[in-house]
Amino acid sequence: MPAHNKKLVAIVDYGVNNLHSLAKAFTRCKCEVIITEDPATVATADAIVLPGTGAFQAGMNGLKTRGLIDSIRAFADTEKPILGICLGAQLLLNTGNEFGSFPGLGIIDGSVDSFPTLKPGHKVPHFGWNGILSKGSPWNGSLLDSIREKSYVYFVHSFIMNPKNKKYIFATSEYGGYEFCSVMRKNNIYGCQFHPEKSGIVGLKIIKNFIKIIQA
Amino acid sequence: MKNIRIIPRLDIKGPNVVKGIHTEGLRVVGEPIKLAEKYYRDGADEIVYMDIVASLYQRNLDFDLLRSVASEIFIPLTVGGGIRSIHDINNALRAGADKVAINTYALGHPEFLKEAVRTFGAQCIVLSVEAKKINPNSWEAYTDGGREKTGINAVDWIHQAVSQGVGEVFITSIDADGTRKGFDRELAQAVSSVAVPVIIHGGANSPSSFLDILRDCKPDAVAASSIFHYGVATIKQVKKYLAKNNISVRLK
């Protein structure tokens, strides 16, 4: 039986994503979550998780039709923890340049862009396991607490996060000769380009770390 | 260096994992949840889960079974079998799939791939191909679990699908499938120029067969079924062997 923590963790359902495995990963880490598309529930949560697979514009439209854009922005202002995953992380930025140019949540300044030309043999989407590296900021007590450098996590994306201010780049990965941002951090707001719920034991540890942050 | 993914494939029929030879004679080899969990713990990088008879029986895959399999593993899951609509893709994703593979329906309706990519993103949509050699350097695409000819050149079809935006290609050699006599080298060579990641499947018989195909044809990932289901080698053994031979793989 999973232990019930007293904090309310909400996974935001905005229509175009795989929620089941994320919810199961949290359950496996002994944390109850609710899946919601209701702005009021989001507002009262102690932490939110913004998951996502799919296209940037479709993602923003999903948030818009559910009236979630303002409530997530407001949530970000409260400094309560946010975990954005893949598309969910990308949506935290100002602009998404995927099949056109579209506004994002603007919680972190910056844009979502395509990979530049990569070394031969390196295809896009970037599918697969890749290591994460520190950018100098210590990982203790953070989302990446006790995670060894170069640990493998699972990526599947065609576009990358480019925060304007480099201090928000918390971890990077290298693909095809190019170093890109794999984790963004602005205080308690984290954006993982990879999928912790798909990254085996390492991923489950990252989720446990997020739960610790919520409970702090 | 690019990391090679090693992927076990589960062919699902009803409540069982099955395996055939040349996609025929589907023998029960295990239970989906048990095998998926086993391979996850053994270091699989992803799992491919295909309902091998959904198109043949003109039905959908069992989303409840999928859900229970997905809940036990925390690595990517590609799901296929009878996917015929945006609704089916959505159901698969909500049941736990990370990527959805499409074969039979796409061959009859190539524009569906474009629609699927637009709705869910390229990274979600995998083209699954079953290829039978008909002439030197020429393969025909089959549907309905390797039973129906299409008259379509498999490699041309792959290029067409990639232009529709699919994010990945999973290709099975019908000639090699289930035989454990080695991969179809020529097929792997023929698809090495495809612009998106390609997963080669069919014929694995030993850790060294993985090494050979990776060295010679450089696929992005290698999938196998019989060799794992019948306990000929474990995923761990295969990966350790590859790492020893300077192939970059994720080791626990």
Added chain:
Amino acid sequence: MTNKSKTKYGLPEKVIFCKKCVISNQRPSSTVEFKHVKKERKETIAFGKDGICAACRYAEYKDSKINWRAREKELIKLCDKYRGKDGYYDCVVPGSGGKDSAYAAHILKYKYKMSPLTVTWAPHLYTDIGWKNFTNWSHVGGLDNILFTPNGIVHRLLTRLAFENLLHPFQPFIIGQKYTGPKFALLYKIPLVFYGEYGAEYGNKIKENEIPTMNSKFYAHNVTLDKLFLGGVSAKSLLASKKISLNDLNPYLPIPKKEAEKIGIQVHCLGYYLKWDPQECYYYASQNTGFQANTERTEGSYSKYSSIDDKVDAFHYYTTLIKFGIGRATYDAAQEIRSRKITREEGVTLVKRYDTEFPNKYFQEFLDYTGISKEKFWKLINTGRSPHLWEKTNSGEWHLRHRVSSSNNE
């Protein structure tokens, strides 16, 4: 409403589908082919009061009541008795190198240490895959083989007559297939013959399944020419018409009863001794005799590995569809349901999808082979439809009155 005069072939008027598999009560049991004439009334598969067919009944019995260890012991005893000591053949295994005979011959040789002589009665028209599997049987499986090909001119004539008179083009093949084993057993003085599958697997009378041997009436009979029928025509008339000679009849004659008894010929079914599973035969043959399934499914069915060596085979199943309402998919699915590879519901889907499919691939070859015109072909087919099974729609299309369904149970 149908009445007795509206049923052909002496079939039961009411059509019932088995509750467990997809076969109907119209399925005929094995015929004594050399007595087969147009007016013959068919014996059909028995159905219990619970709506379950004899073949399913046998399958249940096979799974639960038979002591297979004991049966295998009987086989070992039999082999010990007949095993050759001087290197000569000690058993004859008739077959084509298809999955079933490939399994039978190979396992007898390599597991039970017998010295089989495989004998093959040639298909009417070999398919490429059939020829490949046949030669692999020897080259990969490591077996001696004699291929007997009957006079092609006569064979074609009999095929045509069988089609015209009985709507049964496969009869010449079936006749020879039943006799080939015993014939070579007689010729080479090898008394023991092993066939593969067991009649009861397919619904032949359950009483026959208590013994391992085939009734000699199927292959050893003293028959006079006026009582021998080929293609529905008496041998006497065939000879009188000078279309064939006495010598031409040889391959189609049963062996003389006395001679069979002198040698002590016994025809055993391996399926009595070893639990028969055609899919497992496929696996065994794949791994041991170089057997390969076909690349695409067979027309009229979903299967890729059943009966794939004769181009005329497709027309055998098409005519069973016409005469009995039972096509190839039904036969394949029924067998797979009984051996628990597919569920009844899956079988129903497959039958609905494939059973009535016309075998186009070899149609022209079949017409050329038999010398029958397309018009005559369809005339014979349509005349062969029993009114209690078929009806013609307003648009002139033929439809089966009764189709198997998930909720079937008329």
